[in-house]
Amino acid sequence: MPDWWPALLLFVFATHGPFFGWRWLRTREPRHAATALTFALLTLAYALRVFAPDAAWSDVAVWRIARVVAWSAAAVSLSLLGRHAWQSVRRRRSTPRSAASPRANP
Numbered sequence: 358m359p360d361w362w363p364a365l366l367l368f369v370f371a372t373h374g375p376f377f378g379w380r381w382l383r384t385r386e387p388r389h390a391a392t393a394l395t396f397a398l399l400t401l402a403y404a405l406r407v408f409a410p411d412a413a414w415s416d417v418a419v420w421r422i423a424r425v426v427a428w429s430a431a432a433v434s435l436s437l438l439g440r441h442a443w444q445s446v447r448r449r450r451s452t453p454r455s456a457a458s459p460r461a462n463p
Contacts, residue, residue, distance in 0.1 A: 367403035370396050388437035395434045398427035 374396030381389035402423035405412060412419040 363403050363406045367400065367407055370399040370403060374400055386441075388434065388441055391430060391434035391437050395427055395430040398423060398430050402427055 374393055377389050377393040377396060380386075381393050402420050405420035405423055406418075410418070410420065414422065
């Protein structure tokens with residue numbers, strides 16, 4: 358990975374995190390909270406990588422530990438997003454169509 362790549366990822370994650378935090382505050386949907394947490398953990402991981410790359414715990418770089426925790430949060434976030442999408446599709450399919458709808462009268 359080039360030397361500038363972790364700094365770029367730090368910038369990207371740090372700019373996306375507040376947006377999803379705001380979305381969670383507005384909607385109180387768990388998927389936005391999980392996404393905000395994921396971005397916060399990724400920001401922490403890459404901040405550690407950029408500013409304290411030699412910090413270690415039991416011979417493991419601390420930024421790597423934070424990144425693994427962020428992967429776990431990302432898995433939760435993606436599963437909540439998938440559940441939301443599935444429920445959205447189910448709601449659309451269960452809603453009766455109006456008579457004016459072209460697909461209502463085959």
